[in-house]
Amino acid sequence: MKTLNLIALAAVLACGSALASQEHVVAQKDKSFSTKKLDIKVGDKVAFRNDDGFSHNIFSLTDAMPFDLGTYGSGQLKTVTFSKAGKFEIECAIHPDMRMVVNVAP
Amino acid sequence: MIKLHLPSRASLWCAVALSATVLGFGTATVWAEPDKTQTQTQVHGANGALLPRDSKDAAVFRGGLVYANYCVTCHGINADGNGRAARLHTPRPANLRASDKNDAYIGLIVRKGGEPLGRSTGMPPWAEELTDEQIGDVVAFVRSVNAQSHSR
Numbered sequence: 732m733k734t735l736n737l738i739a740l741a742a743v744l745a746c747g748s749a750l751a752s753q754e755h756v757v758a759q760k761d762k763s764f765s766t767k768k769l770d771i772k773v774g775d776k777v778a779f780r781n782d783d784g785f786s787h788n789i790f791s792l793t794d795a796m797p798f799d800l801g802t803y804g805s806g807q808l809k810t811v812t813f814s815k816a817g818k819f820e821i822e823c824a825i826h827p828d829m830r831m832v833v834n835v836a837p
Numbered sequence: 838m839i840k841l842h843l844p845s846r847a848s849l850w851c852a853v854a855l856s857a858t859v860l861g862f863g864t865a866t867v868w869a870e871p872d873k874t875q876t877q878t879q880v881h882g883a884n885g886a887l888l889p890r891d892s893k894d895a896a897v898f899r900g901g902l903v904y905a906n907y908c909v910t911c912h913g914i915n916a917d918g919n920g921r922a923a924r925l926h927t928p929r930p931a932n933l934r935a936s937d938k939n940d941a942y943i944g945l946i947v948r949k950g951g952e953p954l955g956r957s958t959g960m961p962p963w964a965e966e967l968t969d970e971q972i973g974d975v976v977a978f979v980r981s982v983n984a985q986s987h988s989r
Contacts, residue, residue, distance in 0.1 A: 785965040785966070786961065786962065786965060788961050790922060790925060792921060792922060792924075792925070797924070797925055798925070799922070799925040799926070799959070801958060801959070802950065802958075802961040802962065822910075824910060824911065824922065824961060825907070825961050825963070825966055826966070827906055827907065827910065
C-alpha cells in the first residue's frame with residue numbers, strides 16, 4: 732500500500748512537471764530569429780532550430796545562466812532549458828546582427 | 838574602390854577606431870572615407886593617397902573591419918583572447934597577439950574552424966560566411982597585431 736502511494740505521488744509530480752514546463756521553438760532563417768522576443772517561464776525549454784542553409788552558433792552572456800550551443804548546421808536544433816528567471820539576450824556568434832530576447836518569468 | 842560587406846555604421850566606425858589603434862602598432866596609418874551607401878570604403882594612406890586594393894595596408898584595414906564585426910566577440914578588441922564571450926569557452930579563445938602560427942595555418946583555422954584541426958570547438962568555421970578575400974584580409978590583420986611578427 733505504501734509503495735502504491737509513492738508511485739501515485741511520483742506520477743502526479745511527473746504529470747504536474749510536464750504540464751508546467753513547455754517547449755518553444757525559435758527558428759533561425761535568413762540570418763534572423765523567427766521572433767525578436769519570447770516570454771516563457773522557468774523550466775521551459777527553447778529549441779533553437781537552424782532553418783538556414785548554413786551554420787549558426789547561438790549563445791547568451793546573461794549572468795543568470797550563460798550558455799553557448801556551439802556551431803551547428805542546417806536542419807539541426809539545439810535545446811536550452813531555462814532554469815533561471817531573467818532577461819536573456821540571445822545572439823549568434825557567426826552573425827552579429829542576429830539578436831533576440833527571452834524573458835523568463837519565475 | 839574597395840567593396841566591403843558592412844552591416845552597420847556602428848560596426849564600421851568601431852572597426853575604424855580599432856584599426857587605427859592597432860595600426861599604431863604597425864608601420865602605417867590609414868583612414869577610411871565611407872561613401873553615402875555605406876557599402877564601399879576608400880582606404881587612404883597617411884599622406885592622403887588612395888591605397889591600392891591589393892596593398893598590404895589596405896588588406897590590414899579591411900581585415901580590421903572583418904575582425905571588428907565577426908571576431909571581436911570572442912577574441913576581444915585587443916585581439917588578446919579576452920572578448921566578452923571568452924568566458925563561455927574552455928579553452929579560452931586564442932591570444933592572437935601571441936600566436937606562433939603562420940598565415941596559412943591561421944587562414945585554415947578561420948576557414949575550417951577549430952575542430953577539424955584538433956583545436957577548440959568554440960572556433961566556428963567561417964568559410965560559409967566570409968569570402969576568400971575577407972579571410973585573407975583578416976589573416977593580414979591578425980598578422981599586423983601579432984607581437985612575434987614585430988619581433989622578427
